[in-house]
Amino acid sequence: MSEEPCYDCLVIGGGPAGLTAAIYLTRYHLSIRVVDAGKSRASLIPCTHNHAGYPGGISGKELIARMTEQAQMYGAAIVAGRVTRLDRIDGGFRAEWGEGSVMARTVLLATGVTNRRPPMDEDLHDAALAKGLIRYCPVCDGYEVTDKRIGVIGSGGRGVAEAVFLRGFTADITLIAPDRAHELDADDQARLTEFGIEAVDGPCQAVAAHDECIVVDTPEGHYTFDSVYPALGSDAHVELAQQVGATLKEGVLVVDSHQRTSVPGLYAAGDVVLGLDQISHAMGEGGVAATTIRNDLAKERPILRERLSGSIRAKASEGA
Template sequence: MSESNFDCLVIGGGPAGLTAAIYLARFHLRVKVLDAGKSRASLIPCTRNHSGFPDGISGEELIRRMKAQTQKYGVSIENGRVTRLDPADGGFEAHWGGGRLTARAVLIATGVSNRRPPMDEALHDEALARGLIRYCPICDGYEVTDKKVGVIGDDSHGVAEAIFLRGYTKEVTLIAPDTAMSLRQKDYEKLAELGIQAVDGPCQAVAIDGKCIVVDTAEGRHVFDSVYPALGSDTHSDLAEMVGADLNETDCILVDSHQRTSVTGLYAAGDVVIGLDQISHAMGEGGVAATTIRNDLAKRRPLIR
């Protein structure tokens, strides 16, 4: 089955993609959103630093509201993963589970996936829902103020995250995920200076004990109020790479100040672009991208009613 004549295809139904879709629809453009259903935002139990929600809001509820707002303006949102993207007749052709479609412009807002710590999947999901596993200290470091926190990681990223969290609590432990801790001497010195304990791995989160999470390591058993995995993430930029867009050394899509990629007609926004990895930041990029898409399309063909 083939669909055509979309002004813009938005790939990704997270905060960046849905914000862009709302803008594009209100520009009276024909828009379609294809969403693989794996937005990191939907996994957030409760965000309390997103403006306008003083008591917090779950990521799932925020995405539900944004989808409803998007659909209010006639945007078609369908669940499905785009498996191929090709240049076609001044635009693009996308292949997905429902067939093929063409669009004059494409916005990639496919985000990233956090690498999970070594633990049972069901235990991970329960711990995440209860705030015992957390992935974003910028988002929720406030919630672990003066609590006992573990950070799983043994590279510069893990050290940086442990030091960042030291601004919220004096009880921070850095744990190697797989083997003995292997850091630069200056990292050990900095951790010691700040009172951050460094513990050898391997480690595994093994149980939930009341309001705490239990982690086994090579040096014994530890009980934390929350654990932050600092294991990096995987960027979903394969579609951009497929059409020749430039990526950086961590596979994030390179864009200009208006969210244009190096390929004409292809745009990117949100966590798939290097940046702050925050909901508000992704929304801002979505708004910038949508406005740029509208103006670029108007240069090619006047948008009149």
């Protein structure tokens, strides 16, 4: 018999999806463990203005800190670490990370995605991101670049789609190919012309970030922008899902309308699932996943609170 504890649920990932689930699961009186590698995309947000409930905005780090405090308040144990191995075992799963390992009846994958970065020095990138000179999410912060000079680093259908989306916020858009000359089909070319978007060939390199502008070097010369949006796609953290054979589509996890993956007992929420990559959506999916986990566990074994010693009713009548 193994000495490892067996939890009702192991939550892998402590971003908005995983932490929302942790809050719900602990409030359902379930035993859980959260393991988090500490690289939430939310922690990169200097100040979000589209997350409801914060009219003055809130930084991603502050939001994560508040959610962590709330989950811990209800008893969630949050461990720092990157889970590297997930196996199906009799009655659930076994996970390993660094020095630790744990068994759990169910697992929630809330591992998120990583954006592909544009070609540029890493420190320069991080400084520019903190100042809003580099942005990754037009849905989140297109409003903040209204009527500004915007560069989109990308090409093909994805780059054109992002440039056209941003056209709803500003008329000054330049689409720059990241690593070579643009290869645009006739439809993409026609859309750029229709929407008045200039196309510049690469390879490009963002070379300087000042207080209020960023400079991008291309074979056609230097371009100065108020902000640059890399439109290079992202990579979902699905390695653990692959280890247990969960179904993927377009590189992200497929779930049913209750956040169940194709593997019984394995659930997923947030950016790692196909859908709108937003905090509100990740939180919503985290809440749905937690409630499904609770109800699926209750089908195996009813979840019933023990009676307190002595009947509450008896005490009440004593006091009457």
